[in-house]
Amino acid sequence: MKFIHEDFLLQTRTARRLYHQYAEEQPIFDYHCHLSPRDLAENREFNNLAEVWLEGDHYKWRAMRANGVAERFITGDADPYAKFQAWAATVPHTLRNPLYHWTHLELKRYFGIDDLLDEESAARIWKEANARLTSGELTTHGILKKFKVTHVCTTDDPTDDLRHHQELSASGLATRVLPAYRPDRALAIQDTKRFNQWVSALEQASDVAIGGFAAFLEALKKRHDFFHTNGCRLSDQGMNQCYAEFCSDKVAEGVFEKARREGSISSEEQLQFASNMMLFFGRLDAEKGWTKQLHLGALRNTNTRLLRTIGPDTGFDSMGDFPQANALAAYLDRLDEDNALPKTIIYNNNPADNYVFACMIGNFQDGTIPGKVQFGSGWWFLDQKEGMEMQLNALSNLGLLSRFVGMVTDSRSFMSYPRHEYFRRVLCNLIGRDVENGEIPEDDALLAPMIRNICYANARNYFAFPDRPAAAAATIETRKRASVGSKKR
Numbered sequence: 001m002k003f004i005h006e007d008f009l010l011q012t013r014t015a016r017r018l019y020h021q022y023a024e025e026q027p028i029f030d031y032h033c034h035l036s037p038r039d040l041a042e043n044r045e046f047n048n049l050a051e052v053w054l055e056g057d058h059y060k061w062r063a064m065r066a067n068g069v070a071e072r073f074i075t076g077d078a079d080p081y082a083k084f085q086a087w088a089a090t091v092p093h094t095l096r097n098p099l100y101h102w103t104h105l106e107l108k109r110y111f112g113i114d115d116l117l118d119e120e121s122a123a124r125i126w127k128e129a130n131a132r133l134t135s136g137e138l139t140t141h142g143i144l145k146k147f148k149v150t151h152v153c154t155t156d157d158p159t160d161d162l163r164h165h166q167e168l169s170a171s172g173l174a175t176r177v178l179p180a181y182r183p184d185r186a187l188a189i190q191d192t193k194r195f196n197q198w199v200s201a202l203e204q205a206s207d208v209a210i211g212g213f214a215a216f217l218e219a220l221k222k223r224h225d226f227f228h229t230n231g232c233r234l235s236d237q238g239m240n241q242c243y244a245e246f247c248s249d250k251v252a253e254g255v256f257e258k259a260r261r262e263g264s265i266s267s268e269e270q271l272q273f274a275s276n277m278m279l280f281f282g283r284l285d286a287e288k289g290w291t292k293q294l295h296l297g298a299l300r301n302t303n304t305r306l307l308r309t310i311g312p313d314t315g316f317d318s319m320g321d322f323p324q325a326n327a328l329a330a331y332l333d334r335l336d337e338d339n340a341l342p343k344t345i346i347y348n349n350n351p352a353d354n355y356v357f358a359c360m361i362g363n364f365q366d367g368t369i370p371g372k373v374q375f376g377s378g379w380w381f382l383d384q385k386e387g388m389e390m391q392l393n394a395l396s397n398l399g400l401l402s403r404f405v406g407m408v409t410d411s412r413s414f415m416s417y418p419r420h421e422y423f424r425r426v427l428c429n430l431i432g433r434d435v436e437n438g439e440i441p442e443d444d445a446l447l448a449p450m451i452r453n454i455c456y457a458n459a460r461n462y463f464a465f466p467d468r469p470a471a472a473a474a475t476i477e478t479r480k481r482a483s484v485g486s487k488k489r
Contacts, residue, residue, distance in 0.1 A: 004108040009425040015432025022448045023424040026455040027148040032408040034155050037164035043141045049129045050080035056412040058315035064090050088122035098384035105418045144175040147417040152177045158223040159201040162230050180234040181227045187274040192262040213253035224284050235285050236293040241322040243275040244330035252276035282335045285342035292342045297349035319381050325356045332364050347376035351390050358394040371403035388426045402450045405459040
């Protein structure tokens with residue numbers, strides 16, 4: 001039997017039936033990823049398998065380093081095929097790592113390749129995959145079509161001009177590609193030089209002269225409004241833990257002014273300023289009906305030497321063990337008390353906190369919509385089979401699994417869409433096992449809607465994106481009128 005076969009990961013008769021009947025054909029709602037808007041706007045065609053598969057993929061880079069591969073063949077200047085060979089030699093050593101599953105699932109789904117990847121098969125797989133990549137079928141648009149991706153939400157800084165999003169929206173691409181507002185750099189006030197460089201970029205993007213704290217907030221709100229006009233309905237922030245050292249606007253203003261003078265910012269001042277800003281961003285999101293995403297618990301840039309030589313987001317981050325419950329509760333409670341708590345998804349990066357997060361969301365459901373506060377899918381170090389099962393079990397035990405908005409890609413790679421299939425197989429295997437154990441009824445009237453909803457419909461209904469951003473609709477209408485006028489002439 002082929003390794004990736006139709007019943008891969010589906011261990012019971014019921015699991016197989018549930019997956020093939022109700023999950024397999026569902027489209028994908030990719031509401032959080034790090035794909036390049038430029039690559040999407042340009043409908044990028046990849047030159048080779050190393051380019052599409054190894055660029056930016058720090059999961060693979062970590063495995064290659066662990067296998068003794070020199071950095072030259074990972075992020076360095078080695079030939080693309082040499083990099084691919086180094087990866088192929090690493091793959092057999094990834095047994096029981098999710099990379100072994102993902103690697104062969106991706107080869108199967110993108111290229112129809114069933115061979116196991118190793119040093120012996122590398123040349124053959126390289127040639128076959130590259131032929132498909134250069135056929136025109138697997139451009140970025142082709143990949144979205146192939147995997148039935150209806151929505152993609154990228155991750156964008158408030159200073160981004162969103163021109164690629166505007167191009168995409170006016171292009172007629174069937175997949176809706178939308179920005180997500182990620183203002184992490186607005187909180188990073190302790191590195192005053194970098195903070196002030198970013199404030200200068202914010203001034204230019206917003207056309208607001210930032211002479212003080214009030215103007216800083218005005219500029220951020222103006223960019224929030226601009227993102228909204230371009231279809232954005234989500235924000236996202238990555239933090240060790242929530243900020244909940246609340247202070248007055250006057251205190252925050254003093255810290256901001258000190259940073260603008262490039263004075264030394266204490267840890268206490270940074271916490272107070274960030275807490276004030278988090279309330280500001282929460283209120284902005286609530287006013288516009290956005291969803292706030294909080295990615296909590298990553299310990300970033302742990303290797304100083306390699307951070308200096310290679311840079312951030314290259315595979316030297318880790319799971320953190322930060323206290324979460326008190327600050328998270330205080331932050332959500334403060335917004336709720338002000339009637340300004342938006343729809344919120346909280347993602348956890350440490351399984352020790354799964355039950356804290358799954359329990360916390362129940363404290364802030366208010367009856368306005370199903371699952372207003374969500375425990376997000378297994379994230380980063382937890383987006384594999386065991387991590388997914390732990391998240392699903394915690395949510396099931398303490399909340400409503402049936403209202404879960406499902407899996408995210410959370411990837412920089414266009415090769416990651418089979419992660420949704422992987423999640424769906426894990427979900428159906430879990431439910432199928434419960435059915436065959438007699439723990440839940442074998443009743444498709446109950447099971448089918450739940451599975452379909454978790455795979456797609458819950459996300460579609462929860463985010464409720466508009467049909468088309470107003471700015472793009474105007475652009476398309478202008479183009480149509482110009483085209484009609486040209487034909488008449």
